[in-house]
Amino acid sequence: MASEQNIKNKAHAALTKKAALGADIDLTAFADNATEKNYVSDPAKFSSEQKKQLESIGVEVAGGERAGTYMQLDHSIVHCSASNKGLEILSTDDALKKYDGLPSYWWQAVEPDADKYTARAALHQEHGYFIHAFEGAKIDYPVQACLYIGQEDIVQDVHNIIIVEEGAELHVITGCATDPQVKKGMHIGISEFYVKKGGKLTFTMIHRWGEEVAVRPRTGVIVEENGLYISNYICMQPAKNLQMYPTTKLVGPGAVSRINSILVAPTGSHMDVGGRAILDAPGTKAEIVARTISTGGIVINRGHLLGQSPETKAHLECHGLLLSDEGVIHAVPELEARTSNAELSHEAAVGKIAPEEIEYLMARGLNEEDAIATIVRGFLNVNIEGLPDALKREIDSVIQEFSLNRQ
Amino acid sequence: MLKLENLSVAVNDRPILHDVNLHIKPGEVHVLFGPNGTGKSTLISAIMGFARYTVTGGKIYFKGQDITKSSVDERARLGIGVMIQRPPTLRGLTVREMVQICGKKQVDVDELADKINMVEFLERGVNEGFSGGEIKRSELLQLMAQQPDLVMLDEPESGVDIENIALVGKSANYILERGMRKNGQTVKKYRTDRKKSGLIITHTGHILQYIPADTAHVMYQGTLACSGNPQEMLSCIQKKGYEECVNCAL
Ligand SMILES: Nc1ncnc2c1ncn2[C@@H]1O[C@H](COP(=O)(O)OP(=O)(O)O)[C@@H](O)[C@H]1O
Numbered sequence: 001m002a003s004e005q006n007i008k009n010k011a012h013a014a015l016t017k018k019a020a021l022g023a024d025i026d027l028t029a030f031a032d033n034a035t036e037k038n039y040v041s042d043p044a045k046f047s048s049e050q051k052k053q054l055e056s057i058g059v060e061v062a063g064g065e066r067a068g069t070y071m072q073l074d075h076s077i078v079h080c081s082a083s084n085k086g087l088e089i090l091s092t093d094d095a096l097k098k099y100d101g102l103p104s105y106w107w108q109a110v111e112p113d114a115d116k117y118t119a120r121a122a123l124h125q126e127h128g129y130f131i132h133a134f135e136g137a138k139i140d141y142p143v144q145a146c147l148y149i150g151q152e153d154i155v156q157d158v159h160n161i162i163i164v165e166e167g168a169e170l171h172v173i174t175g176c177a178t179d180p181q182v183k184k185g186m187h188i189g190i191s192e193f194y195v196k197k198g199g200k201l202t203f204t205m206i207h208r209w210g211e212e213v214a215v216r217p218r219t220g221v222i223v224e225e226n227g228l229y230i231s232n233y234i235c236m237q238p239a240k241n242l243q244m245y246p247t248t249k250l251v252g253p254g255a256v257s258r259i260n261s262i263l264v265a266p267t268g269s270h271m272d273v274g275g276r277a278i279l280d281a282p283g284t285k286a287e288i289v290a291r292t293i294s295t296g297g298i299v300i301n302r303g304h305l306l307g308q309s310p311e312t313k314a315h316l317e318c319h320g321l322l323l324s325d326e327g328v329i330h331a332v333p334e335l336e337a338r339t340s341n342a343e344l345s346h347e348a349a350v351g352k353i354a355p356e357e358i359e360y361l362m363a364r365g366l367n368e369e370d371a372i373a374t375i376v377r378g379f380l381n382v383n384i385e386g387l388p389d390a391l392k393r394e395i396d397s398v399i400q401e402f403s404l405n406r407q
Numbered sequence: 408m409l410k411l412e413n414l415s416v417a418v419n420d421r422p423i424l425h426d427v428n429l430h431i432k433p434g435e436v437h438v439l440f441g442p443n444g445t446g447k448s449t450l451i452s453a454i455m456g457f458a459r460y461t462v463t464g465g466k467i468y469f470k471g472q473d474i475t476k477s478s479v480d481e482r483a484r485l486g487i488g489v490m491i492q493r494p495p496t497l498r499g500l501t502v503r504e505m506v507q508i509c510g511k512k513q514v515d516v517d518e519l520a521d522k523i524n525m526v527e528f529l530e531r532g533v534n535e536g537f538s539g540g541e542i543k544r545s546e547l548l549q550l551m552a553q554q555p556d557l558v559m560l561d562e563p564e565s566g567v568d569i570e571n572i573a574l575v576g577k578s579a580n581y582i583l584e585r586g587m588r589k590n591g592q593t594v595k596k597y598r599t600d601r602k603k604s605g606l607i608i609t610h611t612g613h614i615l616q617y618i619p620a621d622t623a624h625v626m627y628q629g630t631l632a633c634s635g636n637p638q639e640m641l642s643c644i645q646k647k648g649y650e651e652c653v654n655c656a657l
């Protein structure tokens with residue numbers, strides 16, 4: 001087990017280590033003098049503008065149909081509560097105290113010296129959530145977590161841990177956003193998720209960043225025997241500089257992961273988003289499905305399947321739709337088999353909407369704009385389990401925006 | 408209903424159709440025979456206004472209106488409906504949603520789907536993994552909802568197995584409102600009451616067993632070579648082949 005000192009030493013050594021992917025962010029460029037925010041016992045007390053922003057990232061401000069809520073504003077925890085007995089929600093700092101440093105979980109799925117961002121988080125970390133579903137607990141409603149940047153020019157470094165114990169089931173919806181006024185800032189998020197034997201974790205993450213915000217999530221997931229991990233990632237607003245490459249490691253026989261993402265890159269966005277699934281035990285299965293749209297921005301969509309155990313099966317699907325001549329979609333699918341009976345496949349298609357598809361709908365009476373909007377809506381319609389209604393409306397409104405803004 | 412005057416059409420600057428003249432009156436169903444690659448599908452596509460098919464000469468009139476330059480959706484809304492040979496797949500758009508899009512008014516999608524044995528396909532993506540016959544049934548279902556006044560079907564029987572050919576024919580008749588004569592309705596009244604028109608491309612003629620057509624035309628090398636009684640022409644083509652059949656008429 002890595003001792004605390006060990007982690008710090010590693011992090012120190014990696015403080016200037018550039019990440020393998022994505023533009024190098026100058027961390028000294030942020031003033032980062034956040035003020036302490038007050039705890040909000042009732043999240044309904046947020047301003048109406050903030051509430052609107054929160055709802056757009058899937059947060060039920062009133063807490064209805066939620067098994068618990070964690071809210072962090074800049075570096076301060078403003079709300080943390082659980083309403084289900086099978087569940088524990090703490091800040092990671094409190095969890096570290098309560099569980100003697102969480103030796104089996106703390107920096108066990110992500111390396112502290114992976115790059116300068118993980119290193120910074122290891123040294124500067126300010127909270128993050130610890131969500132723990134107890135053995136056998138089937139948590140009926142989703143837990144919502146919100147990481148919010150409310151102040152200009154700060155760096156938010158959070159470290160999140162989710163543990164789904166044996167046979168437990170949990171859905172976590174994480175919304176990350178900046179206050180509508182905030183233009184510049186940085187978010188570093190370390191996330192380590194552990195799905196134990198027969199457990200099920202659905203993790204839905206929605207990003208809505210300010211246009212000048214740099215974002216570097218670093219996520220590692222470990223899934224044990226017959227565990228199931230479903231991840232849905234949605235980013236449909238401009239993000240100047242977003243790079244992430246979550247890695248899911250299926251370590252127990254029969255473990256399954258399904259990773260969906262929906263990315264929409266408007267002009268000015270640079271999104272380098274990928275995912276890796278490591279099939280490390282017999283009979284594991286993985287699926288990565290990405291739908292990307294560029295309305296003028298740059299999207300690099302990566303996917304890597306690594307089959308290193310027998311009887312494994314995985315499929316990678318990336319479809320990109322280019323709705324503007326200025327945009328770029330670069331799909332990088334990778335398949336790597338290290339055993340003769342790993343069955344890995346991929347399907348990638350990037351391009352404009354085929355004119356035949358538009359005309360097909362026009363021949364049924366739709367005008368050109370409605371035909372395009374219909375195709376885009378269908379394109380984004382990957383079956384996302386448990387998507388909150390507010391988010392479905394959000395997706396619809398984004399689709400609506402395309403059809404209106406199309407040149 | 409539809410009138411083509413000296414219509415010439417090119418695809419990628421290559422002339423395909425030359426001076427085609429055709430008049431389909433309200434209530435009439437015409438069939439179009441012709442060997443492969445002769446321009447039958449091109450004709451339907453040009454009538455629908457698909458962008459690849461450039462009208463290089465002549466006019467298209469629909470219900471008396473010059474639609475030669477109208478957009479595809481304008482033509483659809485005026486009352487033209489088409490079943491093309493190989494429609495594209497629309498990922499993520501269900502057949503149910505597609506049928507609702509087609510429906511001028513609110514339609515009972517389930518009831519229509521039941522008529523054409525498509526209930527199980529309603530929640531699937533349009534044409535996603537469909538067999539040839541399933542595509543045809545899905546197209547007919549859309550047309551049932553669309554209720555066009557001119558129905559153009561491009562080889563409705565191709566890829567359809569024997570059991571389903573009758574179903575395809577029945578559905579086409581439903582769209583053409585060519586059902587049974589009502590009680591007490593005279594044959595004459597039955598004929599004059601019909602308003603829906605059709606243009607049906609068939610390579611094999613099988614579909615004629617189910618859809619009574621009024622007139623047939625043979626397209627040969629991009630022109631309408633001859634016209635006449637559908638059954639007579641079909642047996643002529645079957646006996647002598649297109650070349651001779653066309654020659655005798657010329
Ligand atoms: N979309 C297209 N692109 C290129 N060539 C086409 C296209 N459509 C038709 N053609 C050409 O036009 C000619 C007529 O084709 P088509 O109308 O499909 O014939 P038919 O339906 O009678 O078999 C053929 O030579 C075909 O290759």
Ligand SMILES: [Mg+2]
Pocket residue numbers: 447448449492561
């Ligand atoms: Mg054809």
